[in-house]
Amino acid sequence: MSATTGAAGGEPIITLEGVSKRFGSFQALRNINLEVHRGERIVICGPSGSGKSTLIRCINQLEHHQQGRIVFDGREIGPHAHGLDQIRREIGMVFQSFNLFPHLTVLQNCTLAPMKVRSTARAEAEALARRYLERVRIPEQANKYPGQLSGGQQQRVAIARALCMNPKVMLFDEPTSALDPEMVKEVLETMIGLAEDGMTMLCVTHEMGFARSVAHRVIFMDAGEIVEQAPPETFFAHPKSERTRTFLGQILPHG
Amino acid sequence: MFHHFGTNDFLFLVAAIRWTLALSAIAFIGGGIGGLVVALARTAPLAPLRLAATGYIQLFQGTPLLMQLFLVFFGANMFGGRIDPLIAAAIALTLNAAAFLGEIWRGCIEAIPRGQWEAATALGLRYPAAMRDIVLPQAARIAVAPTVGFLVLLVKSTSLASIIGFVEITRAGQIINNATFQPFLVFSVVAVLYFALCWPLSLLSRHLETRFGTVSR
Numbered sequence: 001m002s003a004t005t006g007a008a009g010g011e012p013i014i015t016l017e018g019v020s021k022r023f024g025s026f027q028a029l030r031n032i033n034l035e036v037h038r039g040e041r042i043v044i045c046g047p048s049g050s051g052k053s054t055l056i057r058c059i060n061q062l063e064h065h066q067q068g069r070i071v072f073d074g075r076e077i078g079p080h081a082h083g084l085d086q087i088r089r090e091i092g093m094v095f096q097s098f099n100l101f102p103h104l105t106v107l108q109n110c111t112l113a114p115m116k117v118r119s120t121a122r123a124e125a126e127a128l129a130r131r132y133l134e135r136v137r138i139p140e141q142a143n144k145y146p147g148q149l150s151g152g153q154q155q156r157v158a159i160a161r162a163l164c165m166n167p168k169v170m171l172f173d174e175p176t177s178a179l180d181p182e183m184v185k186e187v188l189e190t191m192i193g194l195a196e197d198g199m200t201m202l203c204v205t206h207e208m209g210f211a212r213s214v215a216h217r218v219i220f221m222d223a224g225e226i227v228e229q230a231p232p233e234t235f236f237a238h239p240k241s242e243r244t245r246t247f248l249g250q251i252l253p254h255g
Numbered sequence: 256m257f258h259h260f261g262t263n264d265f266l267f268l269v270a271a272i273r274w275t276l277a278l279s280a281i282a283f284i285g286g287g288i289g290g291l292v293v294a295l296a297r298t299a300p301l302a303p304l305r306l307a308a309t310g311y312i313q314l315f316q317g318t319p320l321l322m323q324l325f326l327v328f329f330g331a332n333m334f335g336g337r338i339d340p341l342i343a344a345a346i347a348l349t350l351n352a353a354a355f356l357g358e359i360w361r362g363c364i365e366a367i368p369r370g371q372w373e374a375a376t377a378l379g380l381r382y383p384a385a386m387r388d389i390v391l392p393q394a395a396r397i398a399v400a401p402t403v404g405f406l407v408l409l410v411k412s413t414s415l416a417s418i419i420g421f422v423e424i425t426r427a428g429q430i431i432n433n434a435t436f437q438p439f440l441v442f443s444v445v446a447v448l449y450f451a452l453c454w455p456l457s458l459l460s461r462h463l464e465t466r467f468g469t470v471s472r
């Protein structure tokens with residue numbers, strides 16, 4: 001599947017206007033402006049410490065921004081936003097370190113949130129969970145504990161767990177960085193499957209092959225700023241900024 | 256007027272075990288409930304709760320248990336007539352155990368990685384649900400061994416209740432000693448009885464440590 005420029009139109013599902021974030025005196029995000037449209041798939045890359053994680057963690061308010069506005073699906077979000085947990089339920093997140101709940105089985109990991117926060121009946125939650133476990137292609141692991149699975153399997157469970165909340169947007173924070181090379185592919189394939197189904201996705205990743213084939217837009221960040229953004233073919237073929245060129249020179253195979 | 260330590264004296268000591276156990280059980284259950292409250296307050300997102308819990312822990316860890324016992328016993332006697340030594344001892348030990356268990360369990364709660372909170376929060380769980388369904392069950396596993404370890408200390412600290420006249424094993428030993436004047440023999444028996452109570456608990460604690468300390472699930 002090749003990237004098409006621009007996704008479905010309409011009003012953006014996520015808008016960031018002039019968002020800044022400090023940790024103490026350290027400026028992690030500087031004046032970020034970003035619009036994400038429904039169905040759009042964005043890959044965010046940039047050197048370590050450039051604020052990629054902070055950016056997507058501000059979207060579901062795992063980090064709180066100090067300046068600017070973040071609007072999700074028509075509702076402004078912030079540390080004191082009304083119904084913040086309501087909004088979080090509509091935003092799925094996948095972490096680099098999986099963060100599965102080790103004391104619960106794979107199935108329970110997937111049914112916990114629907115049952116606890118959506119009051120879904122157990123049978124319905126389990127049916128839903130099995131459907132998503134099927135979709136990430138590990139239905140047979142439902143009754144195991146996370147510790148019994150490989151890294152790639154755990155990350156696929158984490159994706160299924162997020163999907164069980166039926167999110168409008170999925171955030172990925174370097175989902176393959178903690179994986180052994182042979183497991184990267186299975187997770188990327190799962191993500192490509194999601195993309196094909198039209199999921200709105202923001203992915204922090206250095207998997208440039210994934211970016212080329214799936215992203216509508218690639219964003220390059222450095223020192224807390226969005227330095228450059230473009231559709232992947234433009235981004236990789238004609239990077240505008242020197243910083244982007246340097247970065248791509250470091251992570252892309254030469255030749 | 257003295258008689259030799261005999262079977263009846265031994266049985267008297269053995270019978271007193273139930274009071275040591277009863278006091279231990281009351282303090283453990285009461286202290287467990289209080290300790291959970293203290294641990295939750297100590298790790299709460301609200302600063303005043305944390306401050307109050309910290310103050311409570313400092314107060315009870317920073318003063319001798321014997322003083323706490325005296326304050327409850329004589330304090331109650333001062334304000335409202337007599338207080339039963341069992342009740343006084345139960346109150347003092349419960350308050351004390353709540354502080355120690357609260358501090359032990361705080362550590363267990365804080366040992367749960369931040370990623371667990373983040374995953375729960377990202378799924379839309381609010382603080383109480385994340386605490387109850389994600390953090391506490393994992394913290395409980397880590398807590399089992401040190402909690403049983405604390406129980407051993409608690410059983411031994413009940414001996415202090417003898418000083419306010421509560422007849423548990425130690426007080427029973429004093430009574431028998433007053434009648435036989437064979438202190439070495441009598442208190443050796445008392446010590447062996449404590450050991451018989453505490454040693455299995457110590458073994459259990461060590462067993463639980465290997466059982467829950469290493470497995471990942």
Ligand SMILES: Nc1ncnc2c1ncn2[C@@H]1O[C@H](COP(=O)(O)OP(=O)(O)O)[C@@H](O)[C@H]1O
Pocket residue numbers: 023026028046047048049050051052053054055
């Ligand atoms: N909780 C925090 N406290 C202090 N500094 C932080 C915290 N989280 C991130 N930072 C700092 O903010 C900067 C951006 O971090 P991050 O968004 O994680 O970068 P990236 O994901 O691009 O590697 C880094 O320099 C990091 O050290």
Ligand SMILES: [Mg+2]
Pocket residue numbers: 052053054173174
């Ligand atoms: Mg990061």
